[in-house]
Amino acid sequence: MKKILRVSAVCIYDPAGRLLTVRKQGTSKFMHPGGKPEPGESAAEAGVRELSEEVGLKITAVDLELIGVWTGTAANESNTDIEATVFTAPGTWDPAEIHPAAEIAELRWMHLDAAADFDDLAPLLTEYVLPHLTNLNN
Template structure:
């Protein structure tokens, strides 16, 4: 039986409509900034905290807009599904304002219309978020 991991993730866009994706240290897949909630933390609080830790942005939890909640295959953990609560950050962001934290190996701004050309995206992106953005 697969285990289920709860995570919060946040979509951020630049002025060109590109979606920020990150690749964490020791992994091969690009995904949203985000991670696991700490005990007692709401999904939005976890998303806000992870933005600060992973890319140096301070966005209050109440400013995040719920995009959806999906269950899918975990990108970097075998025999695991994720239950992801995905938010959208308000406005657009200057790539120069993004400062990756220690756990982030690489940043990439992704044009959602060209996502099919990438084979290194997390299933959450390819199965749920990008199809929603292209609808």
């Protein structure tokens, strides 16, 4: 039986409309910044804490906009599905102010319409979030 891992993830955009993706140390897949909620923490609270820890972005939970909750295959955990609550952060962010921290090995800003050019994106991103975002923008 597969394990279920609950996570929060946040979509961050730069002024050019590119989506921030991150690759965690020891992994090969790019995904949203985010992670597991701590005990007693809401999904939005987990999202803003993870943004702060992983890329140094400081916002408040009430600023996040929910875009969906999806269950899919975990990118970095065998025999595990993730249930991801995905938010969008308000506004746009200067890439020069976003830096990898904690377990983040690499940042990559990606135009949504270029996602098919990458073969290293997490399943949640390719199967659920990107199709949802593309539909919103059409």
